[in-house]
Amino acid sequence: MGDGHTCTAAPAAAERARSVLAAAWSCAVTAQGGREELVGAHTVTDDGRLFLEVPEDSALLGAALCAPRGEPSAVLEFADVAPVPVRDRVRARLWLAGRLALADGRLAFHPTRGVLRQPSGAVVVGPQELASAAPDPLAAAEARLLTHLADCHGDAVERLTRLVDPGSLYGAVRVRPLAVDRHGLTLRIERARAHGDVRLPFHAPADTVAQLTERMHALLTRAAAASCPRALRRQRTDGEG
Known part of the structure; x- marks a missing residue:
């Protein structure tokens, strides 16, 4: 083996993406040219819906109100960091493009496209794949x-x-x-x-x-x-x- 990665049975890209969402503690949100770092702010329901808890003065609330209906208005970035100290601890990154909307008093994010980047390369994950996949049971x-x-x-x-x-x-x-x-x-x-x-x-x-x-x-x-x-x-x- 060189410095590559041995290919064996492994989670599918959508499952891996859901695992990143389940385990990540923080995320970065870019919307309307601004960027906010959120900690402990995102939750994902069993059916794949994603919600953000943001401060009342967050610019993301304005982005949700002003975004053109149905068009992508934000990008969320999640990093999967190895819990054990090793060289190059980021094991994967997940980017989700989509739109922000207010729903039931909460800030909801509706992904339209996802990209999962691992050392083996980048894979596009569709919104339906993401919604129907389940995180790894050990995540x-x-x-x-x-x-x-x-x-x-x-x-x-x-x-x-x-x-x-x-x-x-x-x-x-x-x-x-x-x-x-x-x-x-x-x-x-x-x-x-x-x-x-x-x-x-x-x-x-x-x-x-x-x-x-x-x-x-x-x-x-x-x-x-x-x-x-x-x-x-x-x-x-x-x-x-």
Whole structure:
């Protein structure tokens, strides 16, 4: 592996976009030439409707009132940031173009087009795709799960590298858990001047934390049965000394 990304079972673009919306804590809104940074202000309903809680003096309220009916009037930007400190922590960005409108005393945003940019490239997500997709079932718990894995089970992360192609570990100075979803775990392999990601797929999707625990145990069982290239290299080096 170079510094690319291994392609295995992974969430579809619309599901990934909904996961970004579910997990992101902040967003930037550009409307009528102005830009506002909102924190903890957006909510998404089960059917994909998006609402913003803004101050009474927010220019976004005026943008909603003055925007031409039916025409896009705003762009929302969300960043998906890795909960574990790694190099280049932004895992994806989501832009939603659409229109702002007042509905039931709230500021509603109706997306007309979405663009999800990941290291593998950018993908357009249509409004119907976005509305009908569901976020990954582990999205809300991902930050807690990955932080616990990195802080309390570094030995487990080390064992999981036995499932990685030896060439991918060449020059590695640190391996950290980068992401987890119902389909698999992604590890960030950092080198002195570069980094790459490796995905370890689960044998079956995990829709609950309990199922994720079983899938992780299955990966560790596979790792225990595999040889460890780095351990073998260390043994050879010690023997030569």
